[in-house]
Amino acid sequence: MKYPTLSALKPGDLEKAADGYAAASNMADHAKGRLNDEIAPKMRGALKGKSVDEALTQVRKLSANFHYAQTECGLIRTNLNLLAAELRAAKKKLKSAEADAAAEGFTINSDGSVSYPAGGDKVDGKTPEGGTVTASARPDSPTDDMPISPSKDANDLADSLERQATQANPNPNRAKALAIAKSIAAAVKEATDADQQYAPVLRRLRADDDLVVSHADWADTQKDMSASRKAAKEIGADVPTAPKGGTAKENAKWWNGLSDEEQANYIALHPAGIGAMDGLPADVRDEANRVVLAEKRGQYELELASIPPEPRKERPGPSGMPSPEWEKWDEKYGDRKARLESAINGMKAIQGRFDRTGENGLPEAYLLGFDPEGKGDGKVILANGNPDTAKHTAIHTPGTGTNLGGINGDLNRSDKLWRNSSKLAAGEPVSTVMWFDYNAPDGIPQATESGWAKDGGPTLQHFLEGTEVAQGGPEASHTTVSGHSYGSTVVGEAAKHHDLPADDVMVEGSPGMQVKHARDLDVGADHVWAVGADWTWDDAIVRHGGALMGLGDYGTIPTDDEFGGNVMDYGDYRGFSGHSGFWDESGGKPATSLRNMSRVVVGDYKNVELK
Template structure:
């Protein structure tokens, strides 16, 4: 780029182009939402069968195309805005130098050189003549070519020497202006050379099918744009590393639309996990991370299958005593088991991602609202935080925390429990309800010895508290929204650990199949008197027997079914350790176990059915007048 080009450059034209791509991206986003929330949802409401399932599958592909378009347009928008930002900085420097030249009655020539008039004390009877100087740009210290800045120092020294020898004082001023002009042109040239190849990369193939390779390419594009846009991003005020949800909410509201778009386009993983950010924004960010992560793992799985064909799965089982084959009995071969363990590193996370997608696809089914992905990660055992309905708009919010064995790969059942909670509680009130499945911690992988240890709950406590604080910070009613913490098995221990760290930020707590909640009394759980509820189903032997641990056994605290604990004991009609969320879909009828939870969720305490005493009378409900939850 030369002086004349930069002088006539209009950075606003790049911003206008960015605005065009933003409009296109918004249109793609709206089309995606219309397909998912209206078209497929409408079909799910009124139709059923294989034909509907196939239509939804095809519509999902179309929605994926629009989602990919939205993501790529956001990257192009941010890239163009970044380019405009850098060019404007260079242009402003150039314009300021030109103004200073005009004020000094210097002339800036078309090649960027500066002509100055005669001036100074006479030498040999003559005023020193004017002349023309050409400036030079200097690299900032730390440039790979000149890391110590030695060349800059040498250039400055030569200029000072020349200035001292020159009789015309205009020479020094003209040279300074010429250097500023050269520096501005150099800065604009560097921006152009950096962004031209990056922008050329931001294009998709022309086969009209968004495959895993396309999402993987989108992730690479994001990395490239983020690296190139460092100067632009540095100008955006970033939140503190350890900022709390209230600070996150304030930070987000203080950003311009362009700045919000840049954060969403270039750091979806960071934004998606930041508590206090609006649910719709976190959902959009996490869906991008989900799509790109799924593509990345799918490609790895395909490569694994290509390089490692499945070995023989079964072999004849032998009687170890008589050394004779057992008729009709087979066992897995060691080779297949080893192959499957290695392959599961890729296939297991994909199961969880498929479960999340199935929930997306169910929107509209039996009136089910849109799902919001409030947290996602495939690292370690994975994270999946899925809300039914927007918690920011809800009057009543329930957060369900599962226990031992919970992970991304096993998330299908826990996501469905959140769905059943929504269907149950939604049918009990005219107000807005949102239910959240919170797999936001590393749960114990196995009952023994893992579930006997405190460390999983201790590690989860702070994260859980931050999430609840984020719900309060983002909700339209703030802390007036009614939040119920619902937990199963070891999840109840997480709630107790979180309560021990401070204000839990919820109004009611429901335990189901609890092995102990780390406290000796319900009043130690940071909710009002009588707002701790407990369910213990018939045949829940995991809790009755080896699953419950007392003081010093790892999971501590008084048994929540013990009257000394002080919880309201709710009636159940399900059996076993995992039936508390049973829902008869064919008859659209919740079990009593989950219906009682729903009544707590909506604050309809008087209708909660209590567990009978040995003499057949009901245990009393002990709760104070509930607060007015902003309604």
Template structure:
């Protein structure tokens, strides 16, 4: 980067180019939304047959293209803004140095050197002559800097020292511009698609790398933007987001989709957009890893002849699965990891039929057991919002069933009260315990979930466009999460609580949940084995007489009073007895609250009624 180039460079032209790419990104986003939310939804709603299915497959691929275009163009826009910011800073330094040199009577030459006039006290009857100096070739070298200071101190012409300072400032500006150019050139070159029309997992994997590269290179620019609140306050988050310009929102969203997607208090549409990018990137990484595993672990022969264990002879016509295949299949499922859960989430976006059932991805994280927050219906505009907290054993990999529960309740609530809209949220925003007889006996998982759930519920209230009837629904260990959260946050925007299959909620009385005991509803099926949950003493010392206190005091369970008991002081509603233990799994009744009378009664509570 030379003097003439930097002087002629106009950062505003790159900002204009950034605006153009930002506009293209928005156009792609609009096109994607039109395909997903209008065209495809209407086809699914009105048409059937192979032709319709073929059209939906093609539209799905086109939607992927637009989403990829949206994401990459937003990154290009941010990169150009970052480049313009860096070059503008270098140019300001250059212009300031040139102006200061001119004011001091010096001249900046075309190569960046500085000519200074004669000046100073006469020496042997002559005024010390002027001259020309250039920037130090090693500005960061301590030895070179010391020699330069010594030369300035010894030179008889004071203009010499001034010129040296101007030359060094010019050199610094040119070096800064050169470094910025070298930093951004490869980043911008990398922001291009393959020469095909297929958005592959490799493409989305590259998006993640591109995002990291632009974020790192643009740190100075991004740090200059208004920064998000340090504390995760939904109201502060909302105020920060609302205070950004459209350009700043776009740039921050482009390089921090994971942060934006996790911010309570932001609009559901914004969080959904951010988390969809995170989901696509995570899915691509997981799929590529799984494909590599399959390549390195070919499937062995599945079936082999069966030999009678008593006689050791082969039973003709009978085949069984080989142990080798069983071991391979177990390893394959482990290698596939959370892919099934990611596909279950995406399937909701690929299959919904009308706006009232449109899904929103309000949170996503594939680390450890994974987290996901999915809303069926827009929680920012719905009249009723119910947030369901699942319990023991919930993971991203098996999230399909929990999202289905949110769908069932939203559908039944819409049928129960068709004059008002309902959004039904599945909130796996915490690390759920995995062992029924181990992890679930420890309250630490609920303790860690209290603040995240409180912030989420406050964020829903903050982002909502008007008044809303809010219900918090906990199931199994999720009732402890819900109970502790309400117990410790007395001003939550929650109107009703539903507690089903509860081992206790961390409180002894419904009034401790701060919404009025008559708004706390609980039910446990007769055949639900959670009824046998022991009091804490029973888990600590089986020989302790307190372990058998429950035989005489039937309202004390693991985490406080049974919320269905009179002692708890809330309200109960009818549910079916459920299937007997062992008839369809270990404890089938524990999972039957989203059917029959139980579902109907929960829908009435969610819509502001009484079961």
């Protein structure tokens, strides 16, 4: 960038363009919201049939288009605003130099050099002549006052010569002019650096000219964000720094202290960080995590498509041994392909929950956490209804064998708990949250170890604290923390060490909560609720088998009398698995266990059926 260009530059023009992209992003967000939260739910509630399914498919595609436009326009807005801020700072420095030159009667030339008049005390009867100086933008060296060294590079030598010439010149205007010239050069360099960093970033922010948002488009958005973050870092753009390892209160204070523009910039550049930050509003985390979900889905789908087809596994003939081609393929691609397919299945399940909004009254879903690589098994935190505004909140932790690929079953259980709790809530809003942010044991042998819970308990505690902060305090909502199977052990780990921000603890099929008595769980024994199915073999094995066989001891079984909590009635056997049947709704009628759990969620304690 040249001096005249910077002098004539109007950063406000970039900011006006940024405002235009902000308006486009907001418009797309509004349109997406109407499609997802108003139009599609009404269609599901009022119409049935194949034609409606096809129409809903088109609505989803249109929503995806708006989401993509919202994200990309928001990213362009952020880049333009950050570039404008850097150029404005450079322009301010230049204007200051121009004002200094005018005050001294100096002339700034088109190449950025500064001409100064004659001045100073006479030498040999003559006033020292004027002249012209040109400066570089190189910072002053700590060795400025040292003799010239041939070991320095050419620019260092030139700078040293220029400084020594200035010091020796009897015209004091020369030193003033050189200082002004250096300010001009520094301003031009700052503007040039910003322009060079952002020009390629803005050029790449171009969508395809078709009407379909593909997985490749979303994968490319992820690259766009990475390039934008790099550009901001390279020029030292003023992007707020989030608290590192901050508490929920610290996170909320930081977020609330940002301007609207700073919040928008941070979401555009760091959606994964915002989506994972406990204490922030649910709608903010949801928006950020939906971007991460779309980007990761695009990335994973492209990577899966790039894996060569699996060769025939068996050798020709009767041996049944794996072929060398298959073994080579499996070693290179087998595990990764399985991982990608599992993650994509989980992402489809999350999208499936989004698509069910309005079905049988199901409320809008909020994605409060998502990471396909998180904690080994992936991370999903999804709420039915906004927990920030709920009067009754249930946060549920699933157990052994939970992973991203099989998350659909846990999402359905959360749906059922919301549906039945809402019927009992007398019009008060309910939110049920499926919280999976720990590395769950893969099977019974691993579930005999308590390390999984010791790692997951503090993470659950942080999320609970964040939920309370976002809600506005402990009195804002009646909160129940629930855990199924090994998930109850994670809940126990959180409750026994911390001031648990919850009113009730509720467990289903629990093998133990690492305490001997319900009173050790921080909410009071009369607010601890447990349900089991002793007459079903699978639930009995989970709850009692480990301790009986010496494989693990997590304390007193919560359904035992000596534990001291409330033991809820499971109900009649319906031909389903006892250990996974607590949420059964077969025949259109909720199981006794589900009705009882729903009563706890809404605080209807007197109607809970106890054993």
